[in-house]
Amino acid sequence: MAERSFPLPDLGEGLIEATILEWLVEPGQWVERNTPLVEVETTKSAVELPSPIAGTVKTTHGEDGDTINVGDTLITFEVADEEAGIVGTVPQEKKKERRVRLSKK
Amino acid sequence: MTEQLSTQKAINTALREILADDAKSLVFGEDVGKLGxxxxxxxxxxxxxxxxxVIDTPLAExxxxxxxxxxxxxxxxxxxxVQFDGFAYPAMNQIISQIARTNYRSRGATPMQMVLRIPSYGGIRAPELHGESIEATLAHVPGLxxxxxxxxxxxxxxxxxxHEMPDPVMFMEPKSRYWNRGDVDxxxxxxxxxxxxxxxGEDLTIIAWGAMVxxxxxxxxxxxxxxxxxxxxxxxxxxxLDEDGLVASVAKTGRAVIVHEAPRTAGLGAEIGQLLTERLWGKLEAPVERVTGYDVPTPAGDLEDEYIPSIDRILFGVQRSLEY
Amino acid sequence: MLRVRSADGTRIALHEVGASDGPRVLMLHGFASSSQSNWVDAGWGRAFEEAGLRGIAMDLRGHGDSDKPRGENAYEVERFKEDVDAALEFIDAVPGEKIGCLGYSMGARLAYRYVGEEPGVFAALALGGLPAGEPFEDIDRQMADAALRGEVEPTGGTEFVVQLAKMLPEADPTTLLDLAFGVARTPFDPSVHPPVSPTLFMTGDKDDRADDTETMVPLLDDARFEPIPGRNHINAITSRKFKAGVIEFLQSHLG
Known part of the structure; x- marks a missing residue:
């Protein structure tokens, strides 16, 4: 398993921070891509942030009511070692290994 | 312009340009749209x-x-x-009985210009029917x-x-290589x-395709x-098959090892071996070797390493040829 | 997105939000917002999709992808009603068919007024963050224009309008002032033609811009009020409770 963290994204011109209104997921929960993760409020509006990936939530950073800066870590997922798609895993680059040696006749 | 892209991104780029350039082109399949x-x-x-x-279809090949x-x-x-090689099977009637022969049937009046993209072969630890090598099945059908x-x-x-060709083209993408990057000129x-x-090289020719290259x-x-x-x-x-090209290489080296993931019997290795024997009889230094999958259903992910030709199995094949 | 033409030629942008099929709901956003900001970014697309509701979100004139004509005359309340007519024509609304309407703040006010005069159109009305009076009252155009030029510090209602007009970087503050002053020519009075359709009012219980929503309930034949817990005028739009309340209400009347 691997971890992937995502920062609070840029929410529009000139906004440098946002306040967490309400977490919609909790650690240990499996989420699909685009599942709403959290509601955040800026000085101008409120937005619901969708999950950029599918995975298990490992850590939510910040409590309801906390203010966090754009670019700070918002959420950390535990993900399978790079998933290939709906099934399978991405092949890892391996060092060429062999047991067989060649000899010309 | 040259750019470093993954195979996945290279195909995506080609599709984007085809869709942009050719108003008659359409992309469709399971999950190709919203999910990408x-x-x-x-x-x-x-x-x-x-x-x-760019159309999402029902799960019905x-x-x-x-x-x-x-x-x-x-x-x-x-x-x-078709999302995975093994799911081409439910569509074989359409491919073989219609798509492959409509041009022939209509005496050339109805060419069936299309490209069927098939993410193919094993190597990603997927379950059964997600790692099949069906190239011989398709190559056996006149018209494709x-x-x-x-x-x-x-x-x-x-x-x-x-995409430019007048015939239906079966485009077999080596899915285990989707993430490998390389220069695209x-x-x-x-x-x-x-x-x-x-x-x-000089001593021996290996003939391969897809991920086996x-x-x-x-x-x-x-x-x-x-x-x-x-x-x-x-x-x-x-x-x-590029008969002349394959023959030219083996004529130079005198030895050939054919590598494919598909099962051995009636695989393309047999076809190419026969071609080399016909054209190079008397000039071969050794019988044409085949290193292939086994005559079993392509196994699920856990047994994949036993099934797909490994470096050592290919080296063995090379050694058998060298020793003959 | 698709633009339709309103009676005066202004192009009005309509966005599909939610399921591609299912009961239709016209969505009207608030002042100085947009369909994108009020509904899509706030997660209503996903909520409607899961609920099987087909939202058609209209960018109010002067907002979002709709045209932004200049001058207060372009923003008389009557023009907005014509925009709703154009949107309904696109939706292909047949009288008697069950279409819902969801509005927030100024969009809720427009829905309230529209239904008051066209009682048969909407089978259900969900209105969020709606104050019981005219929010743009007591405003001074000269002071507002001077404030935009940075010449004076606005006061009272004018301060509120100027603050809103300058809020979104992509919006043109002068256009939004035209709009606010155009709309304010016909002050909102909820006792005039109250809607006869079943109506759900929901407002954040910390919303100091609409703290009197509940007082409208007795004016209507079939209305109820539900507070949105813990939310104010800005942040109520993402609330789960708000979405769940609206969806349950719309489903029960449009099914």
Missing amino acids: GVFRVTDGLQTEFGAHR SGILGMAAGLAMAGHRPIPE KVVSPSNPHQAYHLLRRA FENPGDLEGSLVARE ARSLEVAELAAEDDVSIEVVDARWLKP
Whole structure:
């Protein structure tokens, strides 16, 4: 398993921070891509942030009511070692290994 | 302009340009639209070209290929996808009984211009029917062309070439290589017909395609440590086979090892071996060797390493040829 | 997105939000917002998709992807009603068919007024963050224009309008002032033609811009009020409770 963290994204011109209104997921929960993760409020509006990936939530950073800066870590997922798609895993680059040696006749 | 892309991104780029350049082209299949494909190969295309040109279909391959047949008859140039190799089986009736022979049936009045994209072969630890190598099955059908790229540059240019061809082209993408990056030279495709010498050598020719090209190149590198010079030929076009190109390489080295993931019996290794025997009888230094999958259903992920030709199994094949 | 033409030629942008099929709901956003900001970014697309509701979100004139004509005359309440007519024509609304309407703040006010005069159109009305009076009362155009030029510090209602007009970087503050002053020519009075359709009012219980929503309930034949817990005028739009309340209400009347 691997971890992937995502920062609070840029929410529009000139906004440098946002306040967490309400977490919609909790650690240990499996989420699909685009599942709403959290509601955040800026000085101008409120937005619901969708999950950029599918995975298990490992850590939510910040409590309801906390203010966090754009670019700070918002959420950390535990993900399978790079998933290939709906099934399978991405092949890892391996060092060429062999047991067989060649000899010309 | 040259850019470093993954095979996945190279195919995505080719599809984007085809859709942009050819109003008759359509992309459709399971999850190709909203999701952008299970391998992200069609990522962003629906947003850019709309749900009327990049279409999510029901989970029904016979429907996908039936629709492709009808669209091609009506003069469109469909680019359908079956999500995984093994799911081409439910569409074999449409492929074999309709798509492959409509041009013949109509005495050339109804060409079936289309490219069927098939993420193919094993190597990603997937369950059964997600790692099949069906190239021999397809190559056996008159009326179809079959091509399998081995790297991002080939994937980009062969897909664009396939789209221009007047025949239905089965485009077999090596799914285990989707994430490997390589230079794509957009302006200079190089020769897109026939086979390609991927590495020159003197002592023996390995003929491979798809994901087995990269593995054969690794074998050739290891063989060089043992002072054995191996030429690797990427067959690329599996129907029609580049007979002259394959024969030319083996005529030079005198020895051939054919590598494929598909089961051994009636695989393309047999076809190519027979071709070499016909054309080079008396000039071969050793019988043509085959290193292939076994005559069993392609196993699920956990047994994949036992089934797919490994570096050692290919080296054994090379050694058998050298020792003859 | 698709633009339709309103009676005066202004192009009005309509966005599909939610399921591609199912009961239709016209969505009207608030002042100085947009369909994108009020509904899509706030997660209503996903909520409607899961609920099987097909939202058609209209960018109010002067907002979002709709045209932004200049001058207060372009923003008389009557023009907005014509925009709703154009949107309904696109939706292909047949009288008697069950279409819902969801409005927030100024969009809720427009829905309230529209239904008051066209009682048969909407089978259900969900109104969020709606104050019981005219929010743009007691405003001074000269002071507002001077404030935009940075010449004076606005006061009272004018301060509120100027603050809103300058809020979104992509919006043109002068256009939004035209709009606010155009709309304010016909002050909102909820006792005039109250809607006869079933109506749900929901407002954040910390919303100091609409703290009197509940006082409208007795004016209507079939209305109820539900507070949105813990939310104010800005942040109520993402609330789960708000979405769940609206969806349950719309489903029960449009099914």
